[in-house]
Amino acid sequence: MSQPLTIVMYHYVRPLRDSRYPSLKALDVQDFAGQLDYLQQHYCVVRMEDVIASAKGEASLPENAALLTFDDGYRDHYDHVFPLLVERGLQGSFFPPASAIRERRMLDVNKIHFVLASVDDHAPLVDAVFRFLDTYRERYGLESNETYYQRHCKESRYDGPEVTFIKRLLQKGLPEALRAELVDALFHRFVTDDESAFADELYMSVEELRKLHEGGMYLGSHGDRHEWLNTLPGEAQQREIDASLSFLAELGIQSDDWVMCYPYGGYNDSLLAVLRDRGCALGLTVEVGVADLTKNDSLLLPRLDTNDLPIDGEALPNNGTCSAITTYS
Numbered sequence: 442m443s444q445p446l447t448i449v450m451y452h453y454v455r456p457l458r459d460s461r462y463p464s465l466k467a468l469d470v471q472d473f474a475g476q477l478d479y480l481q482q483h484y485c486v487v488r489m490e491d492v493i494a495s496a497k498g499e500a501s502l503p504e505n506a507a508l509l510t511f512d513d514g515y516r517d518h519y520d521h522v523f524p525l526l527v528e529r530g531l532q533g534s535f536f537p538p539a540s541a542i543r544e545r546r547m548l549d550v551n552k553i554h555f556v557l558a559s560v561d562d563h564a565p566l567v568d569a570v571f572r573f574l575d576t577y578r579e580r581y582g583l584e585s586n587e588t589y590y591q592r593h594c595k596e597s598r599y600d601g602p603e604v605t606f607i608k609r610l611l612q613k614g615l616p617e618a619l620r621a622e623l624v625d626a627l628f629h630r631f632v633t634d635d636e637s638a639f640a641d642e643l644y645m646s647v648e649e650l651r652k653l654h655e656g657g658m659y660l661g662s663h664g665d666r667h668e669w670l671n672t673l674p675g676e677a678q679q680r681e682i683d684a685s686l687s688f689l690a691e692l693g694i695q696s697d698d699w700v701m702c703y704p705y706g707g708y709n710d711s712l713l714a715v716l717r718d719r720g721c722a723l724g725l726t727v728e729v730g731v732a733d734l735t736k737n738d739s740l741l742l743p744r745l746d747t748n749d750l751p752i753d754g755e756a757l758p759n760n761g762t763c764s765a766i767t768t769y770s
């Protein structure tokens with residue numbers, strides 16, 4: 442018998458329309474509330490502990506089970522998500538990147554988001570990237586601007602070609618040292634000079650994470666430095682996992698049957714071996730789909746993005762996302 446589970450993935454959730462960065466790729470908190478209405482109407486929102494028990498064959502999930510997951514440890518989650526979940530008696534599962542929280546430093550991926558959200562027109566950003574590449578072309582043996590542009594300028598699921606170009610170039614397309622320097626230069630030029638104040642505002646504190654946990658929320662691993670874990674050698678993979686687990690231990694979270702949420706969805710066989718060795722119960726990917734605990738490898742569960750589901754409590758289930766739904770209320 443199948444055990445379908447709709448795992449919904451959230452990132453930024455904030456009162457977007459009145460915020461300093463209204464074009465940030467975020468879910469407005471009103472829309473989040475609407476999506477919770479929808480989910481409560483058509484699904485049974487389960488706790489992570491129920492999913493772990495089901496994956497181990499110790500229990501079964503209810504029909505139309507859904508699980509809510511929140512990546513990256515944003516203060517958004519403490520300020521806007523936590524109160525709504527508590528009000529409705531729902532559990533969310535949160536995955537903070539350990540070093541960003543501990544050191545109050547911006548992750549490159551977040552710097553990129555705010556660089557992109559700081560301008561309406563992306564052409565000046567592309568231009569600033571090209572000027573930067575011109576400066577470093579000789580020293581790093583870089584290819585031509587046109588080559589990079591053609592390689593990375595593609596429409597993606599949610600972004601236009603210019604934004605995809607910048608994201609891909611900054612996330613993977615350049616030598617690592619240069620990538621970090623370019624992200625930094627753009628962040629300081631287009632967003633702010635005060636990175637630590639910005640990080641303090643962006644990420645939850647250790648104290649806030651403790652309060653989430655005490656308030657019945659689930660906390661899992663999202664690695665230490667939010668790396669593409671599939672690109673690291675085995676020893677570095679172990680370091681990342683162990684650092685994230687000791688961070689969770691400091692927050693008072695037990696170290697058996699824990700849950701891994703892969704940064705950028707990156708994993709490989711050697712990482713999976715590390716996870717099994719450390720007693721990991723479940724792994725959350727960014728592959729798009731409704732999970733089935735009887736079919737999927739427990740360490741490779743697919744998720745749906747919040748954008749795949751309606752934000753209106755009155756909306757009817759749609760075929761794409763709700764193929765697993767068996768009854769309608």
Ligand SMILES: [Zn+2]
Pocket residue numbers: 512513663667703704705
């Ligand atoms: Zn992440």
